Amino acid sequence: MRIAGLGVTFFGLLALMLLLLILPFAFPFSTSVIVINLLFYTALAYSINFITGMTGYVSFGHVVFLGIGAYALGASADVYGLDPVLGVLLGAALGLVFALMIGLVTLRFRGVYFAISTVVIALAALNIVLELPQLGGSQGIILNLGFQPYSWYYTIWGIVLFEMLITYYINRGKLGLGIRAIKSDEDAARSVGVNVSALKLYLFGLSGLFAGAGGAVFAWTTSGVFPYETFSLNFSLQMLAMIIIGGVGTALGPILGAVVVYLPSYYFLTVAIGTQLIIIGFAVVVIALFIPEGIVGTLKRRSASLRELLE
Amino acid sequence: MPTLRTEAVSKEFGGVQALKGVTISLPAGSTLGLIGPNGSGKTTLLNIIAGLEKPTSGAVMLGETRIDHLPANAIVKLGVAKTHQIPRPFAEMTTRENVSVAVMYGRRRIKDTKRSLNEADRLLSLLGMDARRDLPASSLTVQEKKRLELARALATGADVILLDEVFAGLSSDELRDSIQLFRKIRGEVGFSALIVEHVMGAVLTLAERVVVLEEGAKIAEGTPDEVVHNEAVIRAYLGFEENDSPG
Numbered sequence: 248m249r250i251a252g253l254g255v256t257f258f259g260l261l262a263l264m265l266l267l268l269i270l271p272f273a274f275p276f277s278t279s280v281i282v283i284n285l286l287f288y289t290a291l292a293y294s295i296n297f298i299t300g301m302t303g304y305v306s307f308g309h310v311v312f313l314g315i316g317a318y319a320l321g322a323s324a325d326v327y328g329l330d331p332v333l334g335v336l337l338g339a340a341l342g343l344v345f346a347l348m349i350g351l352v353t354l355r356f357r358g359v360y361f362a363i364s365t366v367v368i369a370l371a372a373l374n375i376v377l378e379l380p381q382l383g384g385s386q387g388i389i390l391n392l393g394f395q396p397y398s399w400y401y402t403i404w405g406i407v408l409f410e411m412l413i414t415y416y417i418n419r420g421k422l423g424l425g426i427r428a429i430k431s432d433e434d435a436a437r438s439v440g441v442n443v444s445a446l447k448l449y450l451f452g453l454s455g456l457f458a459g460a461g462g463a464v465f466a467w468t469t470s471g472v473f474p475y476e477t478f479s480l481n482f483s484l485q486m487l488a489m490i491i492i493g494g495v496g497t498a499l500g501p502i503l504g505a506v507v508v509y510l511p512s513y514y515f516l517t518v519a520i521g522t523q524l525i526i527i528g529f530a531v532v533v534i535a536l537f538i539p540e541g542i543v544g545t546l547k548r549r550s551a552s553l554r555e556l557l558e
Numbered sequence: 559m560p561t562l563r564t565e566a567v568s569k570e571f572g573g574v575q576a577l578k579g580v581t582i583s584l585p586a587g588s589t590l591g592l593i594g595p596n597g598s599g600k601t602t603l604l605n606i607i608a609g610l611e612k613p614t615s616g617a618v619m620l621g622e623t624r625i626d627h628l629p630a631n632a633i634v635k636l637g638v639a640k641t642h643q644i645p646r647p648f649a650e651m652t653t654r655e656n657v658s659v660a661v662m663y664g665r666r667r668i669k670d671t672k673r674s675l676n677e678a679d680r681l682l683s684l685l686g687m688d689a690r691r692d693l694p695a696s697s698l699t700v701q702e703k704k705r706l707e708l709a710r711a712l713a714t715g716a717d718v719i720l721l722d723e724v725f726a727g728l729s730s731d732e733l734r735d736s737i738q739l740f741r742k743i744r745g746e747v748g749f750s751a752l753i754v755e756h757v758m759g760a761v762l763t764l765a766e767r768v769v770v771l772e773e774g775a776k777i778a779e780g781t782p783d784e785v786v787h788n789e790a791v792i793r794a795y796l797g798f799e800e801n802d803s804p805g
């Protein structure tokens with residue numbers, strides 16, 4: 248079932264995105280607001296998928312890029328009155344720049360040492376922001392951007408679409424093959440000519456860029472940036488949970504994981520307040536024990552016919 | 559196809575001289591054997607040539623280019639590839655994908671996935687591994703994994719191949735097959751080979767010249783025949799006098 252080299256998953260995702268494109272016109276507003284949140288988490292899941300999903304480098308402190316994006320939009324809108332859409336672009340650019348700078352140092356560490364270094368950076372970032380009066384210190388920045396659901400919706404929709412296309416582009420070509428080799432055995436990859444350091448940095452940069460863009464949208468929709476909420480490690484854990492549950496490294500996994508994690512937690516957030524992290528934690532444990540390859544990975548392994556269809 | 563040379567390469571690991579000014583030369587298209595007892599520095603020399611370690615002093619030259627300061631992946635792109643002593647396949651990937659990585663990222667830099675897979679298939683059939691190409695590399699036997707190492711090295715388009723104990727740990731039948739296979743491949747793909755072996759048999763059969771290392775220093779060099787009759791080699795490498803019985 249391949250059309251011009253592209254599989255069913257690609258056209259399925261494309262169809263879904265087209266449906267989402269017209270959704271705000273077809274359904275009442277409350278639905279769109281849920282979908283905005285869902286797309287926000289989907290954007291975060293795809294962003295961490297670039298580094299953690301594809302290379303196996305667990306970025307526990309990935310929230311740092313979300314925070315950088317949020318503050319980029321917050322400060323630029325607050326001080327310079329910059330248009331929020333430009334603020335999102337600025338958030339993406341700063342996410343990219345910081346990811347490249349941080350990655351240049353931390354990507355030399357492997358395994359758990361990398362994971363620890365990312366947490367340290369996230370904690371340091373929070374403390375730096377708290378000390379900066381220009382960024383509002385512990386008060387944060389309160390914005391007055393108003394209720395702009397259509398702009399929010401199409402911005403986050405565009406971010407997710409870009410992420411999907413780039414994930415697809417990477418996975419299907421030379422880059423994807425080299426990245427899978429890195430995930431499998433970094434030294435062996437180097438010994439057949441793969442430029443391991445550059446590829447890892449490229450992926451970390453991409454993941455910082457999109458987490459930054461997502462963070463800027465977060466600041467925009469909440470009309471403010473508050474340090475403890477923005478740099479909350481919960482975001483990091485949720486991102487990780489989504490790709491682990493959905494299926495690491497795949498093009499379908501992040502959105503699947505976002506739906507599976509976000510929709511129930513939305514329900515529990517509104518109905519049984521305070522239980523969402525318990526539920527997510529429980530889900531991750533169950534997944535890790537029974538389907539360690541996530542939904543997509545497990546379906547592919549169980550069924551030969553699905554192997555070709557899911558990517 | 560350039561000549562590969564090491565010029566007075568020394569390597570020190572925290573006070574231990576692993577290599578003491580070793581000079582070897584591998585002319586285009588030739589086969590050089592590198593033998594020596596355990597800990598004599600064979601693998602260290604190979605790692606330095608492949609860019610996995612930096613020499614403390616001395617130089618590695620590929621033709622007129624100095625390569626000892628380059629990272630391993632850059633050296634591969636200049637046409638020098640190494641197999642691993644203990645095979646390190648990309649376990650989750652299929653055999654042909656394993657080879658395909660080397661086709662795409664090696665010297666030839668083929669970008670097109672389909673073309674690289676075709677090239678991988680061609681090499682796998684040259685190595686008699688057609689039937690394994692769609693299996694995950696983790697499912698291969700040790701001998702097949704060693705062949706996969708060779709397939710990946712060839713796939714990079716290298717014209718200098720460093721073979722780290724590819725003939726070790728094989729049964730005598732497997733060894734004979736592997737030697738035949740190696741000759742067949744040499745007939746079809748031209749490359750110079752530096753063969754590091756612990757076991758002498760394969761080296762003496764395949765190499766035109768042999769270098770012997772002991773405690774990091776070169777103690778002899780010559781044809782296989784000259785080397786096995788060299789007094790110093792017999793003493794140092796084999797550990798007994800020529801007229802002793804090798805019990």
